[in-house]
Amino acid sequence: MSTEQVPTPPEAFPAATVVIIRDGDNGLETLLLQRAAAIKFAGGAWVFPGGRVDEADYGDDHTDIESASRRAAARECVEEAGVTVAPDQLVAxxxxxxxxxxxxxxxxSFYICAIDKDTPVTIDEGEIVAHQWMAPQKALDDHHQEGLALLPPTYITLWELAQSHNTEEALNFYRERPLRRHLPNLIVGEITRDVLGNAGAVTLYEEDAGYKTGDIRETDTMHRSVMTDKGWQYIKTI
Known part of the structure; x- marks a missing residue:
């Protein structure tokens, strides 16, 4: 019997992200920020405003992670985009x-919030080097066709937003849907080369048939993101 121990995963630090949306001239738009290329985590990627929950965000109650996350989300909106939102405005x-x-x-914790069309955006030009308002489907198309760098949670959130025509529809969707918690199973290496024919990656989500085993060949029920030469492809058969 093997006595080799499975390494303890690194700690996951509490963080918060805000999906800022508005009603543009041609429908729903969301704010995307580009992280500086030199940043070690997700450098160069286009993201929603967000960051780690700081000590000061907890206030007097260090057990209230929900309130701390909302404060952190609102703070990050100001620091990264110059946009002020109230913590109680945020929809989980x-x-x-x-x-x-x-x-x-x-x-x-991901939150969503709608703001007025004319609200100005001011980036810090340090950690954040650019911003743009985009229709969610346009962002997905640019990811596939122009190489717009997106992380899987951003990609999937954009995919969900693309199903709504305006801010009211988007907010109601998240208000009515039970909160989804994701701990993706990231698969890289030899199996992805064998199955996909390249050195890409696959992230499996909880409903996927291969989630527990990590076997991407289990395809009876699929809920996964697959990295291809055209970027992430979201597959959901449930």
Whole structure:
């Protein structure tokens, strides 16, 4: 019997992200920020405003992670985009925890908030180097066709947003849907080369048939993101 121990995953730090949306001239738009290329985590990627929950975000109650996450989300909106939102305005839309085999991990509360069309955006030009308002489907198309760098949680959130025509529809969708918590199983290496024919990656979500075993050949029920030469492809057969 093997006595080899499974390494303990790195701690996942509490974090918060805000999906800022508005009604543009041609429908729903969301704010995307580009992280500086030199940043070790997700450098160069286009993301929603967000970051780690700081000590000061907890206030007097260090057990109230929900209130701390909302404060952190509102603070990050100001710091990264110059946009002020109230913590109680935020609608919880998902919770994402970085896969256990990643070196840097976050347990991130995702919120969504609508703002007026004319609200100005001011980036810090340090950690954040660019911003743009985009229709969710346009962002997905640019990811596939132009190489717009997106992380899987951003990609899937954009895919969900693309189903709504305006901010009211998007907010109602998340208000009515039970909060989804994701701990993706990230699969990289030999099996992805054998099955996909390349050195890409696959992230499996809880409903996927291969989630528990990590076997991407289990395809009876699929809920996964697959990295291809055209970026992430989201597959959901449930």
């Amino acid at each position: 839309c998902a919770h994402w925890t970085t896969p256990t085999n990643e070196r840097k991990r976050f347990a991130t």
